[in-house]
Structures are given as C-alpha cells and as structure tokens.
Amino acid sequence: MRKHIAKFLCSTAVACAAIVSAQAFAQPDISGYWMISFGAVPPNRPATPFEQAMIDSLPPGTKLLADSGLVEFPPGEFGGLELTEASKAMVANYDMNVQVSLDSTCQPPSIIYSMQGPFPMEIFQGTEMIVIKMEYFDVVRIIFMNETEHPADWPHSVTGHSIGRWDGDTLVVETAFIEGSTMMNNGLDHSDDLKLTERFRLSPDGKQLVFTQEFEDPAVFAGRAARLIPLDRGEGHVYPYACDPSYGAAIENREGQ
C-alpha cells in the first residue's frame, strides 16, 4: 500500500524530490570518527540553541549533571542528586585504591561513564544495527535497529543491550542490562537495574554530534539524571587500547605507602 502511495506521489518530480529529501532528513548519517569536544560543556557554560533544544527535550525535572567531558566531580559531590541511604553508605565506605588495583586496571567502566570520557569513538551506521567502537578499553557497542524489545534473559555487561529507532532526525537508543559500575568516578556506582535513554542529533553543519544520556536508577538516586555530550567530527580511526594490567602492579607496589 505504501509503495502505491509513493508511486502516486512521485508522479510529479517535485513531490518525488520532497519524499527523498524527507527520508534523508529522517535518517542523517552519523558514521565517522568523533571526539569529545574540549572545553566546558553545559551546564558549565551557556548552551547553544541546538544544545538547548536537546536539553529542553529531556523530561521535566531531569537533573542535568555538570561532569560531562573533561571534568569530574570531586569526592563527596554528586551533582545535586538525592542519593538513597544505601548509596550514601556506599560512598562513605569507598576505597579509592580499588581504581588502581591490579584486578581492576583493565576492567572497563560501563557506558554511563565511558561514553562521556575523553577518548574518541567511531560509529558505523547500518540499517539493522549501528556499531559504536570506542577507543576507551576497546569497548564495542551494538545498537540493534531491527529489535523493539530487550530480551528477557540478556546477560549484564558494560554495554548492556541497546535498541534504537529514528524519531525524525534523532536517533533514540534505549539500553538495559548495564552491569553495575561507576557513575562519576568518585565512589558512586549505578546498579544493575539502571535504565538509559540516549538521543543523538547531528548539528546542521554535520560537524558535531550531540547526544543526551538520560538515566534512572531508583536504587541509587531519586528522579532522573542526564548529561549533554557534544562530540566533534574528526578524521581517522580509533586506536587499539590494549590495556596492560602491569600498570596496576606498578601502582600497587609504589614506595612510601
């Protein structure tokens, strides 16, 4: 039926061009090499109109975190989130040496932290899946564009299970089954039950890919949090990360502890 309608509309060159144009607009090509934008990121600076539109699309009451990109919250600062009692106990008992132990040196954090870190990523866009190859810890994300529900028995991992769809010019990605991991690199972890929604939009000039990372985790904090993450288009490919655990051994064996 849709085919017949399109054929009818394409009976004039102008209408046909309009359909092609609309399709191109609906699914922009976000393939390529992307690097986090250096410098301050909203809310640490005023948002551009393009960024503000993405912030405005977040659900009312969402807390926009100020630790996106090149900055992190210091110990004891959690962006104004209202932590649960269990999370308060978690951060109070946090041992920072866990971060540099031999055991954890090559354990990648989940995408809640790694997607906004200062490393490049490369996106390969297909019709049935979109692949995000991150340089950080060689993490690879697959966004299934041909699935609409998460499997019931998917194993937890640092990438979780992601399903995507195009909403006009915006790629909307829902992810579940993300293994508990750091949220802010300062002692606050998210749980296995975190739910993540990301919205990716290409800037009008194609030079920036801006996305929001919106997440809920009632076991850890009340309400909903989000980050705005602008990426700049670059050239080339991501490098192999090839993590070397001997780093952890060197730190553990340092003198003067």
Next chain:
Amino acid sequence: MSRSSTRSLRWLPALLLMLGTVPADAHHSAALFYNSAERITLTGEVARFNFRNPHAILELLVTDEDGNVVRWTCETSAPSALRRRGWTQDSVVAGERVTLEGLQASDGSKLMRITKITKADGTEVGVTGRLDD
C-alpha cells in the same frame, strides 16, 4: 633529592576547580589520588618506561639528601592520546636523566602524575600540562 614545590596551578585546573569540578583522569580519579594544589619537580634517572594504556608508567630513581636512591612511580596521560601528540615508546629511554613536573599522590607515597617531562638537554617531551586523557 632534587624536589621542589611551585604551588602553582595552571589556568585549566584552576578554572575547573572554580566550577566545582576537577579535570577528568578517565581511568582513575585525579581528584581522589593527587594533590592538585601543589606541583612538585623531580630529577633522576629513568629505570623503566612502559608506554601502554591505561597510563604509561615511568619509574624514576631519585637520590635524596641522604644519598639514598628512592624509586618514584610516575604516570602519564593515556598513551593512545599521547601517541596522537607524537609520543612513542622511545620518547623516554631507560638510563637517561630527566626532570619531571607533576602532582604527588595525596597519601604521600612516591607516586606522581606527570604534567611535564624535560630531558637533560632541555628538550620538553610533548606533555600539555592537561590531566584529561
């Protein structure tokens, strides 16, 4: 021991601290591990340089005031990022004498986050002073 304090902050960390945040260290938190309020300088002989992620490790042998040799464990930014600035495994060689600037671990151990490396001939290895890789 060749060690001095400059108590200087460069503009980026200072700006970020004013914003209530600290520079990201990506792998582990610089805010948790290092004293960002004080920059120290070490001069010594390179015992080992391992240019591998998550952070390159440079072990530096420093002779203290009493003539004892102290081994400092010093780390850089992520090598994958440094490689884009021209670094390689051969940027620093075991046996050569270098001067390092950086931040000392908050726990007082002999651990340094390198922000600058200067070779004996005055050549600076390409560290930007950022703590964000």
